[in-house]
Amino acid sequence: MDAIIREWHADEGWGVIDSPDTPGGCWAHFSAAAAPAVFRPGQRVHLEWESPGQDGYPFRAIRFWPAGSPPRDRPPAAPGTAYSSSLSLSFDPPGGE
Template sequence: MVTATVREWHEEEGWGVLDSPETPGGCFAHFSDIQGPGFRTLSPGQEVELTWEAPGFKQDGYDYRAVSIVPRSSG
């Protein structure tokens, strides 16, 4: 897992984009790909722990796809 920051999150539409040093250009996240608690309430600027994969093709314009997102505690 790496630390990432939520760039944008569209809860009603079911997707978002996360940024980390290991996912240049952004990491696409879709609800159907996410395993982990708290992902539905993410907000821009929030830090999360991210596990990603590079599917070998662009998914919705991004080279990386999230497979696990866990919100970091704020304490």
């Protein structure tokens, strides 16, 4: 669906996209962008959305990308490459010895 970016907060990674099928606005997060692009107000985009609502907006973007270009989703992470961490704690014996 064709849509237009109403506002985009690059420093926070989110914005609002308007289309005839999303009255009131569609909340969009940069993680739903299907292309490495810099988004700006007034820019035409293609939009795929759902309607659970997000942050006061009735719709949420599933995918969006600049109009006139194909979507390019991020490749899935290879198995075993997810972030992991560990923490070890040790305590002094009672009585400060």
